[in-house]
Amino acid sequence: MEENTKNATQVNPKGQSAPGKPKIEKCRSPEKETFTCWWKPGSDGGIPTNYTLFYRKEGESLTHECPDYKTGGPNSCYFNKKHTSIWMVYIIWVNATNQMGKSMSDPRYVDVTYIVEPDPPLNLTLEVKQPEDGKPYLWLKWSPPAMVDVRSGWLTLQYELRLKPEKAAEWETHFAGQQTQFKIFSLYLGQKYLVEVRCKPDHGSWSQWSPQSSILIPSDVKMKDTTVWIFVAVLSSIVCLIIVWTMALKGYSMITCLLPPVPGPKIKGFDTHLLEKGKSEELLSALGCQGFPPTSDCEDLLVEFLEVDDNEDQQLMPTHVKDHPSQGMKPTHLDPDSDSGRGSCDSPSLLSEKCEEPRVPPPTFPIPEVNEKPEDPGTKMTHSWDPQPQGINLEGKIPYFSAIGSKSSTWPMPQQSSNHNLRSSYHNIADICKVALGTVNAPAVSLKKEENQALNYSTTIDTVGKGATDKQNELEHFHSKADQDSTWLLPKEKMPFMSPRPMDYVEIHKVNKDGALSLLPKQKESSVHGEQAGTPDTSKEYTKVSRVMDNNILVLMQDPRAQAAMTFEESAKETPQPLPHNQAEKNLSYCTSSPGDCRLQTGGLDYLDPTCFMHSFN
Amino acid sequence: MYTKRSPLKGSLLLLLLMLNLLLSRSVESLPICPSGAVNCQVSLSDLFDRAVMLSHYIHSLSSEMFNEFDERYAQGRGFITKAINSCHTSSLSTPEDKEQAQQIHHEQLLNLVLGVLRSWNEPLYHLVTEVRSMQEAPHTILLKAMEIEEQNKRLLEGMEKIVGQVHPGERENEVYSAWSGLPSLQMADEDARLFAFYNLLHCLRRDSHKIDNYLKLLKCRLIHDSNC
Numbered sequence: 001m002e003e004n005t006k007n008a009t010q011v012n013p014k015g016q017s018a019p020g021k022p023k024i025e026k027c028r029s030p031e032k033e034t035f036t037c038w039w040k041p042g043s044d045g046g047i048p049t050n051y052t053l054f055y056r057k058e059g060e061s062l063t064h065e066c067p068d069y070k071t072g073g074p075n076s077c078y079f080n081k082k083h084t085s086i087w088m089v090y091i092i093w094v095n096a097t098n099q100m101g102k103s104m105s106d107p108r109y110v111d112v113t114y115i116v117e118p119d120p121p122l123n124l125t126l127e128v129k130q131p132e133d134g135k136p137y138l139w140l141k142w143s144p145p146a147m148v149d150v151r152s153g154w155l156t157l158q159y160e161l162r163l164k165p166e167k168a169a170e171w172e173t174h175f176a177g178q179q180t181q182f183k184i185f186s187l188y189l190g191q192k193y194l195v196e197v198r199c200k201p202d203h204g205s206w207s208q209w210s211p212q213s214s215i216l217i218p219s220d221v222k223m224k225d226t227t228v229w230i231f232v233a234v235l236s237s238i239v240c241l242i243i244v245w246t247m248a249l250k251g252y253s254m255i256t257c258l259l260p261p262v263p264g265p266k267i268k269g270f271d272t273h274l275l276e277k278g279k280s281e282e283l284l285s286a287l288g289c290q291g292f293p294p295t296s297d298c299e300d301l302l303v304e305f306l307e308v309d310d311n312e313d314q315q316l317m318p319t320h321v322k323d324h325p326s327q328g329m330k331p332t333h334l335d336p337d338s339d340s341g342r343g344s345c346d347s348p349s350l351l352s353e354k355c356e357e358p359r360v361p362p363p364t365f366p367i368p369e370v371n372e373k374p375e376d377p378g379t380k381m382t383h384s385w386d387p388q389p390q391g392i393n394l395e396g397k398i399p400y401f402s403a404i405g406s407k408s409s410t411w412p413m414p415q416q417s418s419n420h421n422l423r424s425s426y427h428n429i430a431d432i433c434k435v436a437l438g439t440v441n442a443p444a445v446s447l448k449k450e451e452n453q454a455l456n457y458s459t460t461i462d463t464v465g466k467g468a469t470d471k472q473n474e475l476e477h478f479h480s481k482a483d484q485d486s487t488w489l490l491p492k493e494k495m496p497f498m499s500p501r502p503m504d505y506v507e508i509h510k511v512n513k514d515g516a517l518s519l520l521p522k523q524k525e526s527s528v529h530g531e532q533a534g535t536p537d538t539s540k541e542y543t544k545v546s547r548v549m550d551n552n553i554l555v556l557m558q559d560p561r562a563q564a565a566m567t568f569e570e571s572a573k574e575t576p577q578p579l580p581h582n583q584a585e586k587n588l589s590y591c592t593s594s595p596g597d598c599r600l601q602t603g604g605l606d607y608l609d610p611t612c613f614m615h616s617f618n
Numbered sequence: 619m620y621t622k623r624s625p626l627k628g629s630l631l632l633l634l635l636m637l638n639l640l641l642s643r644s645v646e647s648l649p650i651c652p653s654g655a656v657n658c659q660v661s662l663s664d665l666f667d668r669a670v671m672l673s674h675y676i677h678s679l680s681s682e683m684f685n686e687f688d689e690r691y692a693q694g695r696g697f698i699t700k701a702i703n704s705c706h707t708s709s710l711s712t713p714e715d716k717e718q719a720q721q722i723h724h725e726q727l728l729n730l731v732l733g734v735l736r737s738w739n740e741p742l743y744h745l746v747t748e749v750r751s752m753q754e755a756p757h758t759i760l761l762k763a764m765e766i767e768e769q770n771k772r773l774l775e776g777m778e779k780i781v782g783q784v785h786p787g788e789r790e791n792e793v794y795s796a797w798s799g800l801p802s803l804q805m806a807d808e809d810a811r812l813f814a815f816y817n818l819l820h821c822l823r824r825d826s827h828k829i830d831n832y833l834k835l836l837k838c839r840l841i842h843d844s845n846c
C-alpha cells in the first residue's frame with residue numbers, strides 16, 4: 001500500500017505514473033445462476049495497465065481471481081455457474097497494475113440474490129384477430145428470455161408490455177402478470193402499432209425493453225355497414241329535399257295552417273292608426289297602462305319636472321315626460337332649490353294635510369285628485385298648476401303630470417319657453433292629460449276625437465315647452481283605453497318645448513283613485529275667480545300650460561276639444577310675461593282654501609294655488 | 619355486439635372485483651380448512667399456492683424493512699463489512715445454488731424450510747419488542763416486523779400441513795437453529811446495537827428469500843411437474 005501511494009504520486013520524467021484507482025461499477029446476474037461484474041478503470045498513467053479482479057466468498061478465506069475476463073466484454077469478469085453461489089456475499093475488488101505501480105479498487109460486496117436483472121423477453125409476435133361479430137383485437141405472444149429457468153420455478157417472471165400507434169407520443173402500458181400472451185382490444189383501426197415487452201423476476205429488477213415489433217391494424221370496412229349507411233344517407237337526403245320543396249311551394253299556406261295568425265286585439269278605443277305610427281307611448285297609453293309611470297320614477301320625474309329655469313323667462317318650463325316604457329328618467333338638472341317640484345307631501349306647506357297615505361315616492365308635483373270615472377263625459381277639470389318658485393328650473397320639454405294615485409297632487413303646467421332647455425320629460429303629463437281627457441272621454445269616446453284633442457292637449461302641453469305643432473302627433477299617449485281613468489298622456493320626450501302656442505289654464509277637476517286627472521278647461525274670465533268646482537259638467541280640460549309666471553304659477557290653457565275642455569288662449573299668455581304678483585294672487589284665489597292649504601278637493605275645482613308654493617318657497 | 623357483451627362484462631368485472639377484494643385482504647383470512655374439521659382435505663396445490671404467497675409476501679416485507687433500516691441508520695457505518703457469515707441459520711445446510719436445490723429431495727427440502735421457519739420464531743418476537751423500544755422507534759419498521767412475525771407463524775402452520783400431506787406420519791427431528799442474538803440487541807452501545815439490528819435484518823432478508831425460492835421450486839416440482 002505504501003508502495004501504491006508512493007507510486008501514485010510519483011511521475012517519472014516521461015509523464016507516466018501509476019494507474020489510478022479503478023472502480024467496480026456494476027454486477028448483474030441475468031438468471032440467478034451466473035453473474036458478471038464490470039469495472040471502470042482509473043487513469044492508466046500513460047502506460048499499459050493490467051487489471052485483475054479478485055474475490056473472496058463469505059465464509060471462506062481464500063482469495064480467487066476472476067475466472068473469465070472475456071465473456072462479459074472489456075473490463076468485466078464473468079462468473080459462471082460453477083463459481084456462482086446464491087445467498088452468499090462476494091467480496092470483489094480490482095487491481096490495476098502498471099510499470100509505475102498499482103492501485104486497488106474499493107471492495108464491493110455482492111450477493112447474487114439481489115442483482116438479478118434478466119434479458120428482455122424473446123420472440124414477440126403480434127397477430128390481429130378479427131372475430132366475426134366484433135371489432136378486431138391484437139393478440140400478443142412472447143417467450144421468456146433464453147437463459148431464465150422458469151419451468152423449474154427457480155425464477156418467476158412477470159411481464160409488462162407497452163404499445164402505441166406509430167406516431168403517438170405516449171405509450172400505453174399493460175401489466176401482464178406471469179402469462180406470456182396478451183390481448184389488446186382498444187385499438188385505432190388503420191394504424192400501425194409498435195409493441196415492446198419486458199420482464200422482471202419475482203425479487204429483482206426489470207429487464208430492458210424488447211426490440212420493437214410493429215403491426216398494421218386493418219381498417220374495419222364492412223360492406224354491410226357501408227351499404228346501410230349509404231342507404232340511410234340517401235334516404236334522409238331525399239326526405240329533406242321533399243320537405244324543402246314542399247315548404248317552398250306551399251310554405252305560406254302550411255304556416256298559416258300550422259300557425260294561424262293571431263287575431264288582432266280588439267280593444268275598445270284602440271286606434272290602429274296609432275299602432276301603425278309605431279309610437280310606443282301612444283300605444284301604451286292606449287292600452288291604458290294603469291298606474292304608469294311606476295311610482296318609483298315619480299319622484300324623479302317630479303323632481304325633474306319642477307325645475308324651472310330661473311334665468312329665463314321665469315316661466316315654468318315643462319319637463320320632459322319620459323316615454324312610457326322608459327322607466328328611467330333622464331337625470332334631471334335639479335335646481336339647487338330642493339323644494340322645487342316637491343309634491344304636496346314634500347312641501348309641508350302644501351297639501352300636507354291631505355297627504356295621509358304615504359306616497360311612493362312623494363311626488364314632486366302633487367297631482368290633484370281626480371274623481372273616479374265621472375259619470376258624465378264632461379270631464380271635471382281641476383285646475384292645477386304648480387307655481388314654481390323663481391328658482392325652479394323646469395327642465396324637460398313636456399310638462400310632467402304624474403298621475404300618482406295619491407290623493408292630492410299638483411303638477412306644474414309648464415309654460416312655453418323656447419329658451420328653456422327642457423331635458424327632463426314627464427311621464428304622466430299624459431296621465432294627467434289623459435285623466436283630464438279621459439274623464440271627459442268616456443270609455444267609448446272615439447279615439448279620433450280624443451286623439452285630436454289629445455293631440456291638441458299634448459301640443460299645448462308641449463308648447464308649454466316647445467310644442468311644435470307637428471308634435472301633436474305625439475299625442476298618442478292621449479289614447480285612452482276603455483278605462484277612462486287610466487288615460488294619461490305620454491308625450492314624446494322629444495317634444496320640443498319651443499312651441500309658441502298659447503297657454504291655457506287647466507283645471508284639475510279631480511283625481512280619481514287611479515291617479516287620473518280630470519281636467520277642466522279654465523275659462524279665461526273665470527280664471528281669476530276660479531272656483532268652478534261646482535261644475536262637474538264642464539267638459540273642458542286644461543292640459544296646456546301656457547306659461548309659467550314668475551310666481552311659479554302655471555298658467556294652463558284649455559285645449560279645444562269636442563267634449564273636452566276648450567282651449568282658449570289667454571291674451572296674456574301670448575306674451576310670456578310674468579304676471580304681476582297680484583294677478584298671480586288672483587289666480588291663486590282658486591285655491592279653495594287658504595293659500596297655505598293648497599289642497600285639492602275631490603269633486604271640486606281643485607287646483608294648486610301657486611301661492612302655496614310660493615309661500616313655501618319663500 | 620358490445621351491447622350484448624356488456625352485461626357479461628359487467629358480471630365478469632364484478633366477479634373480478636370480488637376476487638380482488640378477497641385476495642387483497644390479509645392472507646390469513648383465506649381459510650384452508652375450517653377449524654375443527656376432521657376430514658378436511660385441502661388440495662396440496664392450494665396449500666402450496668398459499669404457502670408461496672405467504673413466503674413471497676414475507677420476503678417483500680423483509681427486503682423493504684432492511685432497505686429502510688439501511689438508509690436510516692446504517693449509512694457510513696460499514697456494517698456490511700462486518701455482517702459476513704453471521705447468520706444463526708448458517709448451521710442449517712441449505713442448498714446454495716439451483717443445482718444443489720434441484721438435487722435435494724423434496725422432503726428434505728421441506729424439512730429444511732420448516733427448520734428455517736422455526737429458527738426465526740424467537741428472533742422475530744424479540745425483534746418486535748426491541749424495535750419498539752428503540753430510540754425514535756421507526757414506525758414503519760415496527761409495523762413490518764410485526765407483520766412478518768405474524769405471517770411467519772401462518773407459513774409455519776401451512777408448511778406443517780403440507781408436510782403432513784406430502785410425508786404423512788413420519789416426523790423427523792425438529793431441526794432448527796437456536797438464536798442467541800438477543801443480548802446484542804440490547805446492548806448499551808449504540809453502534810453495536812444498531813449493528814445487531816442490521817445483522818438480524820440482513821439475515822432475515824436472506825432467509826426469507828431462501829424459503830420463498832425453495833417453496834417455488836417445490837411447488838413447480840410437485841404440483842406442476844417441473845413445468846411451471
